[in-house]
Amino acid sequence: SQQGEEDPQALSIQEGENATMNCSYKTSINNLQWYRQNSGRGLVHLILIRSNEREKHSGRLRVTLDTSKKSSSLLITASRAADTASYFCATSGNFGNEKLTFGTGTRLTIIP
Amino acid sequence: DGGITQSPKYLFRKEGQNVTLSCEQNLNHDAMYWYRQDPGQGLRLIYYSQIVNDFQKGDIAEGYSVSREKKESFPLTVTSAQKNPTAFYLCASKEHWGETQYFGPGTRLLVL
Numbered sequence: 001s002q003q004g005e006e007d008p009q010a011l012s013i014q015e016g017e018n019a020t021m022n023c024s025y026k027t028s029i030n031n032l033q034w035y036r037q038n039s040g041r042g043l044v045h046l047i048l049i050r051s052n053e054r055e056k057h058s059g060r061l062r063v064t065l066d067t068s069k070k071s072s073s074l075l076i077t078a079s080r081a082a083d084t085a086s087y088f089c090a091t092s093g094n095f096g097n098e099k100l101t102f103g104t105g106t107r108l109t110i111i112p
Numbered sequence: 113d114g115g116i117t118q119s120p121k122y123l124f125r126k127e128g129q130n131v132t133l134s135c136e137q138n139l140n141h142d143a144m145y146w147y148r149q150d151p152g153q154g155l156r157l158i159y160y161s162q163i164v165n166d167f168q169k170g171d172i173a174e175g176y177s178v179s180r181e182k183k184e185s186f187p188l189t190v191t192s193a194q195k196n197p198t199a200f201y202l203c204a205s206k207e208h209w210g211e212t213q214y215f216g217p218g219t220r221l222l223v224l
Contacts, residue, residue: 042215
């Protein structure tokens with residue numbers, strides 16, 4: 001079963017603007033990760049946030065986690081055309097990291 | 113170069129035929145995974161293996177089989193029992209205690 005639902009399903013913005021996408025999940029988690037997928041390619045890990053963390057930064061990426069609302073957001077600042085891709089959240093359960101459960105993804109298009 | 117390779121990139125299956133997708137990694141990772149991705153959807157877990165000669169069913173294992181005879185290899189067979197096999201198949205691996213999964217480039221399976 002898919003744990004995460006992402007919102008919006010698709011997002012188009014102008015180059016240079018900020019992009020925000022959200023992920024909601026259903027059960028308690030150990031950590032939440034964001035992955036990126038270029039069209040027809042494999043996934044690439046972007047950033048991980050643990051259940052006891054509220055915010056994390058990596059370059060132009062900012063991730064927040066609200067465990068009380070079972071939700072996370074990914075902010076990409078100063079977007080570039082190369083950021084065009086699908087973005088997925090994935091959660092790791094309370095009892096270990098052996099499996100990830102992926103959300104449905106947000107398709108981001110950056111307009112040059 | 114270290115990484116995960118999947119072959120072939122495209123695979124065509126005839127009705128009633130079994131086909132095998134290859135996944136090889138030279139990252140010395142213990143755990144390996146197979147996911148199915150349908151158009152516009154997230155990833156669903158088919159099978160995973162945490163150690164050689166052992167594997168577990170994921171959420172959608174029916175119609176699929178796997179083996180893990182070597183640490184580096186985790187082939188997936190799509191059997192004739194899988195009535196709707198057309199999808200993008202992704203293989204991933206991770207270290208035993210790791211949290212992040214590393215993905216191959218994927219195999220697109222089409223039915224003739």
